[in-house]
Amino acid sequence: MAKDHAVEFKGISKRFGHKTANDKVDLYLDRGVIMSLLGENGSGKTTLMNMLAGIYFPDEGEIFIDGKPVVIKSPKDAFDNGIGMIHQHFKLVDVFTAAENIVLGLREEGRLDRRKVSAKVREIAEKYGFDIDPDKKIYEMSVSEKQTVEIIKVLYRGADILILDEPTAVLTPQETGKLFKVLKAMRADGKSIILITHKLNEVMEISDVVAVLRKGQHVATVRTSETSEKELTEMMVGHTVSLDIDRPLPVDPKPRLTVAGLTVKDSEGVTKLDDVGLVAYGGEILGIAGIAGSGQKELLEAIAGLRHIQKGSIIYTPEHEAPAELVGKSPMEIKEAGVALAFVPEDRLGMGLVGGMGMTGNMMLRSWNKGKGIFVDTKAPEKLAEKVLENLDVQTPGIDYPVRKLSGGNVQKVLVGREIASAPSVLMSAYAVRGLDINTSYTIYNLMTEQKMKGVAVVFVGEDLDVLLELCDRILVLCGGKVSGVVDARKATKEQIGLMMTSTDFIHSSPMPGETISQAEAMVAKAREEEERLAREKAEAAAAAAAVAEAEAEAQTEATEEAVKEVEKND
Amino acid sequence: MTEKVPLIRLTKREDMAKSKVWLIRLLAFLLALVLGGLVFLIAGANPITAYSTMIAGSLGKATGIRQVVKVAVPLLGTALALAPCFAMRFWNIGAEGQITMGAMMATFFALKMVNSMPSPVLLLVMGASAAIMGALWAGIPAFFKARWGTNETLFTLMMNYIAIGIVGWLQGGPWEGKPGSQIIPMFDERAVLPTVFGVHIGWILVLVLTFLMYIYMTKTKHGYEIAVLGESENTARYAGMDVRKVMLRTACLSGGIAGLVGFMICSGADQTLYQNVAGGVGFTAITVTWLAQLNPFAMIIISLLLAVLSKGASTIQTIMGVPASISDIITGIILLCMLGCEFFINYKMIFRGHEELPAAPETAAPGVTAAPGKEVEA
Ligand SMILES: Nc1ncnc2c1ncn2[C@@H]1O[C@H](COP(=O)(O)OP(=O)(O)OP(=O)(O)O)[C@@H](O)[C@H]1O
Ligand SMILES: [Mg+2]
Numbered sequence: 001m002a003k004d005h006a007v008e009f010k011g012i013s014k015r016f017g018h019k020t021a022n023d024k025v026d027l028y029l030d031r032g033v034i035m036s037l038l039g040e041n042g043s044g045k046t047t048l049m050n051m052l053a054g055i056y057f058p059d060e061g062e063i064f065i066d067g068k069p070v071v072i073k074s075p076k077d078a079f080d081n082g083i084g085m086i087h088q089h090f091k092l093v094d095v096f097t098a099a100e101n102i103v104l105g106l107r108e109e110g111r112l113d114r115r116k117v118s119a120k121v122r123e124i125a126e127k128y129g130f131d132i133d134p135d136k137k138i139y140e141m142s143v144s145e146k147q148t149v150e151i152i153k154v155l156y157r158g159a160d161i162l163i164l165d166e167p168t169a170v171l172t173p174q175e176t177g178k179l180f181k182v183l184k185a186m187r188a189d190g191k192s193i194i195l196i197t198h199k200l201n202e203v204m205e206i207s208d209v210v211a212v213l214r215k216g217q218h219v220a221t222v223r224t225s226e227t228s229e230k231e232l233t234e235m236m237v238g239h240t241v242s243l244d245i246d247r248p249l250p251v252d253p254k255p256r257l258t259v260a261g262l263t264v265k266d267s268e269g270v271t272k273l274d275d276v277g278l279v280a281y282g283g284e285i286l287g288i289a290g291i292a293g294s295g296q297k298e299l300l301e302a303i304a305g306l307r308h309i310q311k312g313s314i315i316y317t318p319e320h321e322a323p324a325e326l327v328g329k330s331p332m333e334i335k336e337a338g339v340a341l342a343f344v345p346e347d348r349l350g351m352g353l354v355g356g357m358g359m360t361g362n363m364m365l366r367s368w369n370k371g372k373g374i375f376v377d378t379k380a381p382e383k384l385a386e387k388v389l390e391n392l393d394v395q396t397p398g399i400d401y402p403v404r405k406l407s408g409g410n411v412q413k414v415l416v417g418r419e420i421a422s423a424p425s426v427l428m429s430a431y432a433v434r435g436l437d438i439n440t441s442y443t444i445y446n447l448m449t450e451q452k453m454k455g456v457a458v459v460f461v462g463e464d465l466d467v468l469l470e471l472c473d474r475i476l477v478l479c480g481g482k483v484s485g486v487v488d489a490r491k492a493t494k495e496q497i498g499l500m501m502t503s504t505d506f507i508h509s510s511p512m513p514g515e516t517i518s519q520a521e522a523m524v525a526k527a528r529e530e531e532e533r534l535a536r537e538k539a540e541a542a543a544a545a546a547a548v549a550e551a552e553a554e555a556q557t558e559a560t561e562e563a564v565k566e567v568e569k570n571d
Numbered sequence: 572m573t574e575k576v577p578l579i580r581l582t583k584r585e586d587m588a589k590s591k592v593w594l595i596r597l598l599a600f601l602l603a604l605v606l607g608g609l610v611f612l613i614a615g616a617n618p619i620t621a622y623s624t625m626i627a628g629s630l631g632k633a634t635g636i637r638q639v640v641k642v643a644v645p646l647l648g649t650a651l652a653l654a655p656c657f658a659m660r661f662w663n664i665g666a667e668g669q670i671t672m673g674a675m676m677a678t679f680f681a682l683k684m685v686n687s688m689p690s691p692v693l694l695l696v697m698g699a700s701a702a703i704m705g706a707l708w709a710g711i712p713a714f715f716k717a718r719w720g721t722n723e724t725l726f727t728l729m730m731n732y733i734a735i736g737i738v739g740w741l742q743g744g745p746w747e748g749k750p751g752s753q754i755i756p757m758f759d760e761r762a763v764l765p766t767v768f769g770v771h772i773g774w775i776l777v778l779v780l781t782f783l784m785y786i787y788m789t790k791t792k793h794g795y796e797i798a799v800l801g802e803s804e805n806t807a808r809y810a811g812m813d814v815r816k817v818m819l820r821t822a823c824l825s826g827g828i829a830g831l832v833g834f835m836i837c838s839g840a841d842q843t844l845y846q847n848v849a850g851g852v853g854f855t856a857i858t859v860t861w862l863a864q865l866n867p868f869a870m871i872i873i874s875l876l877l878a879v880l881s882k883g884a885s886t887i888q889t890i891m892g893v894p895a896s897i898s899d900i901i902t903g904i905i906l907l908c909m910l911g912c913e914f915f916i917n918y919k920m921i922f923r924g925h926e927e928l929p930a931a932p933e934t935a936a937p938g939v940t941a942a943p944g945k946e947v948e949a
Contacts (some may be wrong), residue, residue, distance in 0.1 A: 332811030352809050354802045364795060365810045374791045 004067030006031045006192040007052065007083075007161055012061035014047055016405075019397065021047040023216040024061070029161075029209075034183060034193045036203040036224075039213035040236055040437040041409025042395035045196050046088070048213070049163045053085035054078035065161075084154025085163040088408055088435075090146050092138045098145075099134035102153045124155050128185040131178070144175040151182070162186065163194045166408070168202055169435045172292035173463065180206050198409075198437050200229040212236055237439050245445050245470045247490075248453060253281035255317060256457035257303070257339075257426055260534040262312035264295075264302050272298040274481045276312070277534040279527040280426065282319065285448060285458040287472030287489060289465060291501050295481040296461045300428045303459075304341040305331040318425055319455065332369075340424030352415055355404030359385035359396065359414055362403055366422050388417030392443060409436050420447050427451055430461040445471050465494050474527065477501055486528060592916050599912035600905065607901040616893045628886025629879045635886075637769045641840055643878035644770075645670070645832050648777045649856035650863065650870045651784045652828035655821050658788065658865055659801045661716070663709060663822065665727025666829045667853025668734035672708045673701035673830025674837040675738050678755065678844040681762035681837075682746060690761040697762065698834050705830015706823040708734065713822030717815035723822075731853070739846040746844075755844045764839040771839030778871075780828065785867040797821055829853070862909055877902060 005028040014022040021044045029035050037045050050056045052063065054075040062069050065081050072078050078085070092101045099117045118134040125132045132148050141149070147167060154162060168176045183193055183206060197203060203210055204224060211221040212235045219235050234240055257280040264273040273295045280286045288296050301307045303314055305326065314326040318338060326334055335341075353362055363381035371377050385399040392413040396406055403414055416432050429448070433441040448471065452458050462468045468475055472489040477500040484500045608618030629635045649666050656663040677697035684693060712726035741755070748756035764771040788794040796817045800807040807814050832852070837844045859877065863869035884898025 330811075331809075335811060352806060354799055354806055356802050357798070361795075361798075365799065365806070368792055368795045368799075369811065374793065376790065376792050376795050 005029060005064070006033075006066065007194075008064040008067075009048070009052075010062045010064065012048065012051060012058045012063065014044075014051060014056060014059055017397075020216050022051075022058075025213070025216075025218045027211055027218050027221065029192050029194065031160075031192055032187055032190045033209060034187050034195060034207045035221075036207035036210045037194055037196045037213065038198075038200075038203060038210055038232060038236055040215075041413070041435075041440060042407040043213040043236075044216040045213055046165055046407065049085060049165060049194065049196065052078065052083055052161075053163060054083075055085075079154075079157050079159065082158060082160045083163070084157060084159030084161070086147065086150045086154065086165065086167060088165045088169070090150055092146060092149060094139040095137065097135050097137055098132060098141075098149045098152075101138060101149055102134075102156050106157065120156065121152060124152055128155075128182045128189070129178075130182060143170045144172075144178075147171070147179075160190070161192045161194075163196075165196045166198070166435055167195070168197055168199060174291070176202065198435065198441070200232060200438060203232065204229060214238055233438055236437065241439055241442075243438065243442050245442070245467075246449060247471065247473075248449070250281065250284040250452070250473055251455075253283045254319075255279050255530070256282040257459075258313075258315040258317070258323075258530070258534075259303070260313050260315075262299070262302060262314065263310040264298050264307050265310055266298070272481050273302065276478075276481070276483050277531045278476055278483065278486070279530050280457040280459055281527070282425065282455045282457045283452060284473040285452050285460055285471060287468040287475035288459060288461040288478060289468055289475050289497050289501060290478035292463070294478040294501070296478060297430060298481075299478070300341055300430055300459065300461065303334075303426075303428065304339065305329055305334040306341075316426070335366075338423075338425035339428070340419050340422050340426065341428045353403055353411065356402050358398070358400035358402060359389065359394070360399050362414055363388070363418055363421075366418060384418070384421055388414065388421060391447070392417045392440060409440065412436055413440060416444060420444075420451065424456060426457045426459065428459040428461075431463065432460070433462075433467075465497055469494065469497075479503060483531075486531070595912050595916055596909065599908040603901075603905040603908035606904045606908070610897060610900055610904070611893070614893055614897060616887070616891055621887055621891065621893065624887050624890055625879070625883025628890070629882035633769070635882060639875065639878045639882045640770045640774050642881055643874045644773045644777050645836050645840075645852045646856055646859055646874035646877060647870055648773070648780065648832035648835065649829055649852050650859035650874060651777070651780055651867060652825045652832065653856055653860045654784060654865050654867065654870075655788065655794075655797055656825040657860055659797045659818065659821050661713070661818060661822060662724040663712075663727050663825055664724060664857065665709060665712065665730045665853070666825075666832075666856055667849045667851070668727070668731035669705040669708045669826040669829035670833035670836065670849040670853055671731075671734040671738055673705040673833030674844055674848045675734075675741065675833075676704035676830070677701040677834040677837055678746070678758075681758045682756070685759045685762050693762055694764065694838070697838060698831060701830040701834035702827040703830070705833060706827035709822045709826025709829070710819060713819050717818045735846055735849075738844065738848065742844070742846055758838065758842045762838060763842050764835065771835065773835035773839045776831075776835065781867045781871060788865070788867070793817075793820070858906060862906070876905075880905075 008028040009025050012022055012025045012027075013020065023044075025044075025048060027048075037049070039045050047056065051058050052072065054072045054077050057073060063072060064070065065083075070077075070081050072081065072083070075085075093104065096104065099114065099121055102121060103117050121132065121134040124130070130148050130152060132145070132152065136145070138146060138149065147170075151162070151164075167179060171179060180202075183195070186193060187208075195202075195207060207224050209221055210224055210227065210232060212219040212232065214236060222232075222235075230243075233243065257278075259279075260277045262273050262276040263271065266272050276295070276299060278286070288299065290296055298307060302309055303326065309327050312327065315323050316326050316337060316339065317323040324337070326337075326339070329337075352365075354365065360378065360382050363384045364376060364378070367381055367384075368376050370380075382399065388394060389396065389399060394406070394413045394417070395410050396403075403411055406414070412435055416429070419429070420427065427448070432444055432448075436444065445467070448458050448460060452473075460468070460472060462471075469489055469492065474486055475489045475492060475497060476486045477484045477497055479501055484503060487496065487500070604622070608622070611618040611621045627635075629639050649670065652666055652669075653663060677700060680693060680697045680700060684696070688696070708730060709727070712721070712723050712730060715721040715726060716723045743753050746755045748754050764773060766772065767775060788797070796807070796812050799810060799812065800814060800817055804814055807817070833848065836848055836852075841848065855877065856874075859870055859873045862873045880898050880902055884895045884901075887893045887897070888895040
């Protein structure tokens with residue numbers, strides 16, 4: 001052997017009951033290399049990495065570090081071997097500062113010298129290009145900042161083998177860019193990095209080699225430069241797949257949801273939505289684009305009745321029924337009216353799912369109150385669970401197996417599957433494919449389209465502009481809580497939307513002269529007219545709030561400038 | 572390399588056969604008996620005779636059985652009362668007080684209204700008022716928790732002392748029988764629960780209640796709400812449940828059943844009221860509920876078991892002169908063994924060098940296999 005590998009798995013197997021999560025995995029990784037670990041949901045990626053990080057102990061096989069066999073029984077053993085893992089769910093103490101969290105659990109001689117810790121944290125941050133304030137409390141931090149703390153925590157402990165489990169699932173493209181820069185700096189420093197992700201473009205961008213797992217087995221490790229997204233997908237799935245989104249024209253679109261002048265403040269009084277107007281048609285997919293935190297989440301939550309609305313109206317026009325105002329209704333009433341929210345929260349199990357129950361119990365969460373009498377109906381949820389299991393190919397031993405024990409992506413399938421299956425007339429989804437493997441993501445896209453063809457008004461908040469442009473009929477772009485425009489998804493370009501995401505001054509795109517006006521385009525025009533009319537009506541009211549808005553706008557421009565720079569860099 | 576593998580390691584078990592689970596529980600119980608036997612030895616008694624005396628004293632004669640049932644009835648009833656609260660993760664440790672207050676209310680009618688209505692009506696009124704009073708007593712802490720997020724554990728515990736204090740005052744004051752006796756008079760027989768097979772009718776009541784509670788917890792909307800709320804408040808809210816209402820309603824139901832138990836104790840078993848009417852049942856029932864893992868039918872067995880132990884203990888005290896507190900020790904040992912065995916049901920210990928061989932290898936070379944039902948790699 002010429003050179004010892006940084007990490008090597010030899011014949012590693014891990015079983016949970018009858019379920020084989022890893023099956024005789026042979027895998028190695030060298031120093032100064034970034035490896036992507038790819039595989040479908042439930043293929044055993046997290047389990048394999050947990051064995052390196054000392055969370056699980058393998059049933060069979062050996063792990064070698066620098067060519068020497070090691071026994072990793074606990075996270076501490078992992079640290080002693082220079083291994084650090086950043087988990088999908090962060091493990092930080094909210095009321096402590098970044099620095100305190102970083103040294104937490106370290107057994108150092110003598111008293112804790114805060115200044116020395118802070119200095120060392122700063123040193124690490126500088127070396128790799130992190131952005132961090134060691135004295136900031138965790139509860140004041142954004143997801144990406146928390147992640148930074150987790151990474152520095154393992155670096156502080158001297159890790160030179162880093163494992164990141166789906167770190168980009170919760171990051172904005174800008175934040176992902178930053179993370180990747182840091183990872184490259186670490187690679188230059190000779191560290192070995194294992195990155196789990198479902199986003200193939202990221203795999204191609206960042207990694208040197210790609211290891212693919214399928215049903216717990218190691219299929220192959222290939223050089224990134226010698227492979228393609230298509231080939232990787234096929235390796236992962238085991239057969240050829242077509243990754244196309246079918247986008248039929250909307251048939252007979254009718255306004256289903258008309259939002260006007262919607263203004264929402266959060267509990268601290270910060271304006272999250274500012275005079276938002278939109279029209280969602282039955283039979284179309286309305287995409288919502290924007291930099292993370294531009295009000296997407298608040299918009300959907302406001303419509304679903306989960307947010308206090310300062311002012312504005314939300315008119316819901318069901319098929320064959322009179323229009324109704326949703327503002328002032330309870331979330332339950334709104335849900336019952338047929339407005340479904342398939343929101344995928346950062347903490348999947350905390351909201352929307354009951355970890356200790358099986359799929360059936362979780363399906364019941366939507367229907368438990370249906371029907372007269374005191375008894376719950378278990379037959380319908382059972383059928384629904386079977387259907388979701390089949391449609392989305394959920395990897396579970398059975399519909400009554402606690403969902404907590406499923407892999408991250410499969411937990412998500414249960415959530416999304418349930419919302420889609422609730423036969424809504426408005427289906428809102430945010431980050432529906434977060435953490436889902438590519439194949440399943442496309443299944444979800446196609447299910448959305450299926451809903452659209454049934455006449456459902458689909459509102460789709462997404463992060464991936466390519467997907468939005470391929471899937472949606474129209475795209476509404478939010479910027480800092482304001483609508484910066486609505487575009488025809490069949491005509492718009494990524495650059496155009498990127499610009500609109502960072503500035504509200506952007507003028508609505510207009511149809512190119514000489515082109516036939518498509519049905520979708522006509523809808524854009526109609527929707528725009530409607531929105532403009534609403535805007536005019538709200539104009540007077542807005543004048544009063546102008547003074548406040550000005551102060552806010554100032555703060556906004558700063559943020560905007562930064563974002564523009566970011567976009568320019570990315571382009 | 573092998574010698575560096577940890578000596579013992581634990582892995583989670585997933586699907587153990589039901590029969591095996593019960594076998595382990597049985598073994599744990601036997602182990603507890605053996606350990607209890609050692610305690611008898613230390614106390615200077617022959618374990619075999621001690622155990623057989625306990626059995627003979629509690630289950631050997633009809634009177635013994637009757638007394639066992641009498642002890643088991645309030646235990647089972649209270650355990651049932653606690654089940655929905657615990658499923659909701661509302662730590663109601665105030666059953667003691669709820670029983671006491673229920674009994675107090677029933678006693679009020681038994682003492683003051685005995686001449687104004689026929690016996691069956693009187694008994695119904697006593698039961699209903701006891702349930703309402705118990706519900707109120709549990710409802711107060713629940714209301715505070717729902718409204719201001721106070722800690723229910725402490726609050727319900729404190730309410731116990733208030734209840735016991737109130738009855739103590741009644742006993743020595745307004746409701747005192749013979750002046751200076753510090754005793755509330757015995758109930759008129761019109762205010763006493765009728766008996767069936769020599770035990771007050773409460774035993775039928777709790778059996779019916781067991782069945783109803785099982786249905787309530789597993790088949791009703793309320794039961795589902797409780798289960799979801801117990802897991803996550805956020806999820807409950809997301810599902811459109813009224814968290815405060817569910818919390819309040821469940822606590823009141825729990826307190827109501829406890830109050831009813833109080834009625835059964837004073838009207839059926841004691842036929843009077845005194846300060847110690849609950850006699851620790853509210854606390855022992857917590858053990859029953861936990862050991863039964865909230866399963867109402869398992870509660871029947873466990874409360875009977877505990878009743879046999881306590882009845883048997885008083886027998887050996889009289890016959891063999893062994894202190895009755897031995898029964899508490901043995902109860903503790905049984906508890907420890909039962910809880911311990913749950914650990915072995917959930918985890919598997921693997922000793923170094925005894926690794927299990929993999930299940931039938933169904934694997935071929937990586938990259939060639941495909942799961943059944945899926946097309947093989949293109
Ligand atoms: N603690 C556990 N108990 C039982 N089964 C488990 C446990 N952890 C994982 N599994 C099972 O092992 C398999 C592999 O899970 P793992 O979490 O490693 O998948 P993954 O590749 O990380 O998937 P994802 O992309 O969805 O996160 C799944 O079928 C899962 O249900
Ligand atoms: Mg995972």
